[in-house]
Amino acid sequence: MKVEQIHHVAYRCKDAKETVAFYKRVLGMDLIGAIAEDKVPSTKAPDPYMHIFLDAGGGNILAFFELPNSPPMGRDPNTPDWTQHIAFTVKDMAALDEAKANAEAAGLEVVGPTDHSIFQSIYFKDPSGHRLEVATWTTTPEELERLKAVAPAMIEEWSRTKKPPRHAAWLHQKEFADA
Template sequence: MATDAADQTSTISGVHHAAFRCRDADQTIWFYRDVLGLADPTGIVVEERPGSGASDPYLHVFFRMGNGEYIAFFDAPSSAEGDWFLPKDGFDMHFAFEVASEEELEAMKVRLQDSGFPVGGPLDHGFVRSIYTYDPNGIQIELTRRVDSHDEILAHEQSSFEETLATWRKRTRSQKLEKFGAEALTYPGGDG
């Protein structure tokens, strides 16, 4: 359902943090602070799982990025499963950090490689150029920079997105119905 731009107001002003599970806080701090160069972290120990009251002690670690937003991690060994830390498909989970220039992107690639991490790219996605690696927790990490025409490209794509979405829906609907069932695809205002 399309809405007019004038109706698109939100009280959401940005991302405070995106949070993921980590295998070990020390290893995660080494990667994000010492390899990627994020600021020194902060964190809190919490004794109960939020909302449930169940005992599940964890350390919640926060790394502040240059724009004031955070990436955060839960070091919760009592509820962790080893298989969770295997590399995840980038379609299932990845985090894209932004750098300001091609030089910074290249410097990050060298920095990662010098720390023993394999790096893919840079790949040109049209509106951004990106490199890819995995952190020690199996999370795909993308480092990306906007091309000069980034905003114009996305504005152009937005102007025809309803048509793009309708074409995509038609192309994939039967596959999704077969795979997931109509009930799983139902939402208010949707045709299920």
């Protein structure tokens, strides 16, 4: 068995209608489906919900649940805000600039573009507080192969030491040299 692609990724939202409008207006995603029930199909728990599905391009689906009878949404206070995010790919820097303009036109605070050496990205939040990233690749196939080649050794070293291995330090050497 081999996974073919992600079917969908689901998050909770504060308001399904507001979420649909936001993702259409800011990121151009269309609503492709909605399911609502009084009981959770998998657990049979009585918990009314609205489950929405958005077209994230290339067969990718981003989904949300609005859960009106559950306690208010929260975050794990022990996980830094920047770690949990949804990242989307756009074609090129022109599309990234357009995404930034769309987000700013919607009144959102945008961080970036941030140069990650192999891609550039911007960051902002959706109405439910989820951190979003829009990125475009700026690397070569050779650089990606170089990263893939050192990844297993990096994981092993990290597992033993819990200190950042330096196998891919070349990614940020330019960034720190410019600082």
